[in-house]
Amino acid sequence: MSGxxxxxxxxxxxxxxxxxxxxxxxxxxxxxxxxxDNTAAIRRIFAEIGATHITRPERIAITLDHAVPAPxxxxxxxxxxxxxxxxxQGIKRFFEVGRGICHQVISEEALILPGEVIFGxxxxxxxxxxxxxxxxxVGRTEMASLWATGQLWLRVPESMRIKLTGKPQVGVxxxxxxxxxxxxxxxxxxxxxxxxxxGDTIQxxxxxxxxxxxxxxxxxxxxxxxxxxxxxVFTYLEAKRTRDYTPIYPDEDAxxxxxxxxxxxxxxxxxALPHQPDNVVGVSDVVGEPVQQAFLGTCxxxxxxxxxxAATVLKGRQVRIRMIVIPASSQVLLRAMQSGVLQxxxxxxxxxxxxxxxxxMGNHMGIPAPAEATISSANxxxxxxxxxxxxxxxxxxxYVVAASAIxxxxxxxxxxxx
Amino acid sequence: xxRCWVYGDDVNTDVIFPGKYTYTLKTxxxxxxxxxxxxxxxxxxxxxxxxxxxxGRNWGCGSSREQAVTALKYAGIQLIIAASFNGLYFRNxxxxxxxxxxxxxxxxxxxxxxxxxxxDGAIHAKGQIFPIPPLSPSVQAIIDAGGLVPMLRQRFGGxx
Ligand code: SF4
Numbered sequence: 001m002s003g004x005x006x007x008x009x010x011x012x013x014x015x016x017x018x019x020x021x022x023x024x025x026x027x028x029x030x031x032x033x034x035x036x037d038n039t040a041a042i043r044r045i046f047a048e049i050g051a052t053h054i055t056r057p058e059r060i061a062i063t064l065d066h067a068v069p070a071p072x073x074x075x076x077x078x079x080x081x082x083x084x085x086x087x088x089q090g091i092k093r094f095f096e097v098g099r100g101i102c103h104q105v106i107s108e109e110a111l112i113l114p115g116e117v118i119f120g121x122x123x124x125x126x127x128x129x130x131x132x133x134x135x136x137x138v139g140r141t142e143m144a145s146l147w148a149t150g151q152l153w154l155r156v157p158e159s160m161r162i163k164l165t166g167k168p169q170v171g172v173x174x175x176x177x178x179x180x181x182x183x184x185x186x187x188x189x190x191x192x193x194x195x196x197x198x199g200d201t202i203q204x205x206x207x208x209x210x211x212x213x214x215x216x217x218x219x220x221x222x223x224x225x226x227x228x229x230x231x232x233v234f235t236y237l238e239a240k241r242t243r244d245y246t247p248i249y250p251d252e253d254a255x256x257x258x259x260x261x262x263x264x265x266x267x268x269x270x271x272a273l274p275h276q277p278d279n280v281v282g283v284s285d286v287v288g289e290p291v292q293q294a295f296l297g298t299c300x301x302x303x304x305x306x307x308x309x310a311a312t313v314l315k316g317r318q319v320r321i322r323m324i325v326i327p328a329s330s331q332v333l334l335r336a337m338q339s340g341v342l343q344x345x346x347x348x349x350x351x352x353x354x355x356x357x358x359x360x361m362g363n364h365m366g367i368p369a370p371a372e373a374t375i376s377s378a379n380x381x382x383x384x385x386x387x388x389x390x391x392x393x394x395x396x397x398x399y400v401v402a403a404s405a406i407x408x409x410x411x412x413x414x415x416x417x418x
Numbered sequence: 419x420x421r422c423w424v425y426g427d428d429v430n431t432d433v434i435f436p437g438k439y440t441y442t443l444k445t446x447x448x449x450x451x452x453x454x455x456x457x458x459x460x461x462x463x464x465x466x467x468x469x470x471x472x473x474g475r476n477w478g479c480g481s482s483r484e485q486a487v488t489a490l491k492y493a494g495i496q497l498i499i500a501a502s503f504n505g506l507y508f509r510n511x512x513x514x515x516x517x518x519x520x521x522x523x524x525x526x527x528x529x530x531x532x533x534x535x536x537x538d539g540a541i542h543a544k545g546q547i548f549p550i551p552p553l554s555p556s557v558q559a560i561i562d563a564g565g566l567v568p569m570l571r572q573r574f575g576g577x578x
Contacts, residue, residue, distance in 0.1 A: 023520070026554065027554060027556050048571070048576050049570035049571050049576040050573075051576070141566055145566055145570055148570055148573075148574060149570075151556075153512065153554065153556055153560070155505065191479065191505070193505070
């Protein structure tokens with residue numbers, strides 16, 4: 001009998017059964033569920049089905065992050081409804097405007113742990129694979145159902161394995177590894193499988209960088225994505241966690257429907273061109289294309305090291321176009337303030353906004369004009385994503401964003417890093 | 419007796435229900451009329467309630483819009499048999515109350531217009547018998563109720 005994948009083991013655990021195989025349909029009791037500004041909409045479905053009380057309010061997190069502080073009366077009303085609901089249901093893990101983006105905040109608060117299962121009403125819930133958890137996005141109806149019953153049915157996915165070997169060069173980050181994968185095998189390349197990473201590259205990546213990989217596997221079409229957790233992860237969680245956990249690792253002889261190997265040594269900084277995350281080319285192929293806005297932030301690349309990377313490029317230089325920096329959380333903001341990174345960014349001419357999603361999905365704080373181009377550290381560049389159908393978004397790592405902000409055209413950051 | 423509509427591998431949600439209609443068409447009849455428009459124009463014209471879909475690998479791949487399931491449901495399809503399903507599509511089927519059946523033989527032996535029968539939980543086709551793999555009781559309950567929202571409404575007493 002062959003061994004088990006991470007997904008098979010993690011879902012069997014969460015279903016309370018000894019073993020499971022791809023294709024089995026299980027009733028999963030997740031360790032944590034979460035929603036954000038869409039909580040009010042979920043509440044309406046919850047009311048429609050006739051439920052009144054959330055079954056496990058202690059295992060719920062709610063963040064206000066997608067449009068914060070509220071840009072319109074309507075958004076404010078939505079937030080007000082959510083606050084009232086949180087109070088009525090006794091939800092303790094509620095994070096106010098400015099605390100940060102759901103995926104980042106839940107990670108910082110250690111609300112989910114290795115080997116556990118987390119469902120969020122957000123497609124980037126794959127994010128939590130960075131610490132070895134099974135993270136999956138669900139629809140609003142499914143979230144309402146989870147509130148009502150505490151459970152969700154799930155078909156155990158087939159898995160694919162991606163082996164990463166080597167060390168990225170200076171100016172090349174986990175973002176480029178993710179873009180490379182999506183560029184090679186397209187936005188549906190994962191075919192809703194469990195994407196399970198392995199290989200020595202993982203140990204070379206900092207925790208801030210690791211999160212980028214499972215986060216962006218949403219753009220690869222993954223159901224969830226997983227990195228094997230190591231000492232670095234355990235140490236990070238130790239001071240904050242409130243319960244015990246058992247990390248889960250896949251068996252060597254588990255069944256994988258696809259097995260890919262990538263050597264990251266030779267990767268260069270990459271860019272996804274408008275309007276598809278899999279429309280990927282090397283930065284050197286598009287150097288010189290004009291951009292009017294630079295955006296550094298989001299759950300993909302708004303962490304401390306992303307701001308620090310931009311500061312490395314911007315130190316002693318000036319941006320030529322508007323540059324919007326939005327830390328992924330208040331903790332990121334605080335750390336960047338204490339270390340001087342924030343000062344470097346502001347001195348270079350960047351502006352800083354409230355931690356949250358910002359213009360990532362076109363709500364506010366950096367919506368481009370028609371025909372403008374933005375160089376962004378986000379994860380998606382679909383047409384209209386940033387709120388303007390005729391605008392163009394290029395996706396790249398924080399070094400590229402900062403370097404392009406200096407020149408006003410797409411720029412290879414390595415010329416500033418030598 | 420159930421009439422079959424048989425298709426191949428990798429049929430994506432864009433051809434099952436074109437994206438350009440997702441925000442414009444609202445009624446079940448309008449939506450059903452566009453089902454499989456770019457794959458088989460005969461389907462919407464001639465499908466009858468109780469017909470079944472039979473397909474190859476990776477049925478429902480691509481962007482997973484819910485209407486790619488509801489269009490078939492409104493057209494009268496209650497059962498979809500495929501060698502394999504896209505994962506999100508599979509979830510959508512259950513949550514919309516459509517029974518997905520994984521079977522990698524039937525699409526090879528059946529042609530559009532052939533008929534099958536279901537007797538005692540097994541599919542009878544061309545003189546052969548194929549057991550339908552059971553779903554977990556909780557998932558079967560969703561199908562029986564007609565989908566996730568109707569099921570929860572029954573359980574929690576909600577009203578439309
Ligand atoms: S930063 Fe963007 S991708 Fe991340 S949760 Fe917010 S809107 Fe979604």
